[in-house]
Amino acid sequence: MKxxxxxxxxxxxxxxxxxxxxxxxxxxxxxxxxxxxxxxxxALNKSLIYSxxxxxxxxxxxxDLQALTRQASHYLNEEYFQRYQEIYQKTITSLxxxxxxxxxxxxxxxxxxxxxxxxxxxxxxxxxxxxxxxISPHIFQKVLTDxxxxxxxxxxxxxxxxxxxxxxxxxxxxxxxxxxxxLVNRLPNNxxxxxxxxxxxxxxxxxxxxxxxxxxxxxxxxRTDQLIELISHLTKHPxxxxxxxxxxxxxxxxxxxxxxxxxxxxxxxxxxxxxxxLQYIIWQRTDRLEYFRKACYSSMPLIRQVVHRMDLDExxxxxxxxxxxxxxxxxxRPKLDALRKRQEGFIASFDHGKVKIETGQNLKKWQExxxxxxxxxxxxxxxxxxxxxxxxxxxxxxxxxxxxxxxxGDILVTNMTNPNYVLLMQRAAAIITDEGGVTCHxxxxxxxxxxxxxxxxxxxxxxxxxxxxxxxxxxxxxxxxPRSV
Numbered sequence: 314m315k316x317x318x319x320x321x322x323x324x325x326x327x328x329x330x331x332x333x334x335x336x337x338x339x340x341x342x343x344x345x346x347x348x349x350x351x352x353x354x355x356a357l358n359k360s361l362i363y364s365x366x367x368x369x370x371x372x373x374x375x376x377d378l379q380a381l382t383r384q385a386s387h388y389l390n391e392e393y394f395q396r397y398q399e400i401y402q403k404t405i406t407s408l409x410x411x412x413x414x415x416x417x418x419x420x421x422x423x424x425x426x427x428x429x430x431x432x433x434x435x436x437x438x439x440x441x442x443x444x445x446x447x448i449s450p451h452i453f454q455k456v457l458t459d460x461x462x463x464x465x466x467x468x469x470x471x472x473x474x475x476x477x478x479x480x481x482x483x484x485x486x487x488x489x490x491x492x493x494x495x496l497v498n499r500l501p502n503n504x505x506x507x508x509x510x511x512x513x514x515x516x517x518x519x520x521x522x523x524x525x526x527x528x529x530x531x532x533x534x535x536r537t538d539q540l541i542e543l544i545s546h547l548t549k550h551p552x553x554x555x556x557x558x559x560x561x562x563x564x565x566x567x568x569x570x571x572x573x574x575x576x577x578x579x580x581x582x583x584x585x586x587x588x589x590x591l592q593y594i595i596w597q598r599t600d601r602l603e604y605f606r607k608a609c610y611s612s613m614p615l616i617r618q619v620v621h622r623m624d625l626d627e628x629x630x631x632x633x634x635x636x637x638x639x640x641x642x643x644x645x646r647p648k649l650d651a652l653r654k655r656q657e658g659f660i661a662s663f664d665h666g667k668v669k670i671e672t673g674q675n676l677k678k679w680q681e682x683x684x685x686x687x688x689x690x691x692x693x694x695x696x697x698x699x700x701x702x703x704x705x706x707x708x709x710x711x712x713x714x715x716x717x718x719x720x721x722g723d724i725l726v727t728n729m730t731n732p733n734y735v736l737l738m739q740r741a742a743a744i745i746t747d748e749g750g751v752t753c754h755x756x757x758x759x760x761x762x763x764x765x766x767x768x769x770x771x772x773x774x775x776x777x778x779x780x781x782x783x784x785x786x787x788x789x790x791x792x793x794x795p796r797s798v
Contacts, residue, residue, distance in 0.1 A: 556761055738755075744767075
């Protein structure tokens with residue numbers, strides 16, 4: 314695609330003519346979604362954000378992503394890797410320090426608009442700096458994995474890729490699990506958990522950012538009732554508790570095994586660097602979420618206060634950062650009719666820094682384009698997270714508590730898993746998720762269970778159908794549909 318094509322063409326027409334040229338990814342960006350320079354190569358020119366029913370989907374123009382991927386391949390040397398790590402560390406440290414310094418709910422009530430504007434605009438700048446690292450791992454992971462798969466393919470060892478693609482160290486999810494296991498082991502037997510409120514409160518406060526929600530626009534802290542539920546689950550499942558206890562040991566053993574494979578495969582210096590960079594990126598994909606969640610939660614008092622002063626509390630989820638800042642500066646608010654339409658669903662298109670929010674009939678046109686782009690393929694591709702092959706009937710589960718009829722041997726398909734899914738995962742012939750990387754909950758548990766698993770498919774819950782027969786290759790990250798079985 315020519316460099317200046319975007320400036321000469323209407324993107325909607327391109328999408329209409331080439332609907333499959335959209336790549337969907339869950340890439341959470343800052344409120345303004347103005348992607349910054351990705352450490353030396355040009356950022357995305359165009360993207361879409363589609364929001365409906367408390368679910369936010371992100372679409373990138375595939376040619377943009379491919380161009381970035383090609384450019385990224387020229388940066389893979391030791392100097393760039395070191396610089397990448399240094400800038401990432403500086404970014405998350407600055408964001409965390411500023412976020413944790415923001416006033417709490419009880420402190421913002423009497424702050425003047427000018428002060429709120431200064432704090433909120435500073436926060437958006439710090440937060441925007443993180444957006445580079447919400448997309449760059451996806452780009453580098455693709456480049457690095459492709460490079461290593463090609464090396465292994467030439468040696469007839471492509472099935473070893475899942476044994477090499479490990480995080481460089483413990484992720485915050487693994488730290489959480491280990492500390493949770495330590496907490497459970499310290500508790501006396503048959504203890505009424507409600508009798509130790511201070512112990513539970515201290516733990517939940519330390520891990521306040523661990524709580525997850527279906528809607529990234531609203532973050533709530535990890536609560537003691539959630540902690541009690543997890544503790545109760547682990548005490549009833551000692552094997553899982555033991556896995557949590559040994560999580561660091563298992564990771565070290567896996568990394569040691571990967572290191573032996575590198576020696577056996579006789580990787581050269583460049584190939585070793587690719588793998589080292591890839592293991593860092595896999596770790597980073599989870600690590601960055603810790604700072605993202607902390608920042609989102611810390612900013613809530615400011616955002617909620619501004620929205621309250623706008624008298625638009627019920628529209629908090631569809632207001633944009635520029636609208637919040639404009640109100641603080643000029644006192645103007647967006648029209649209520651426009652906000653009501655946004656609540657029903659919207660498309661935000663970003664074209665060279667210009668943002669346009671589409672609702673109503675224009676939204677329906679975009680939905681037609683996107684539905685065409687998500688036409689059912691004969692083959693789904695994701696990340697091979699746990700090796701092995703399986704065949705079974707698809708069972709899409711979005712709420713594990715509403716899946717009592719899940720049968721042993723079904724293929725579990727979901728957006729992403731959490732500890733509440735473990736019982737289903739134990740009965741599943743294979744596991745497929747929309748989101749996640751090789752260190753996500755689904756990947757870790759699947760490897761422990763020896764169940765084939767493919768994560769990061771992006772669209773499995775939408776293009777697969779309950780009851781259809783599929784084959785899953787957890788090593789290659791491939792799901793074949795009935796017509797290609």
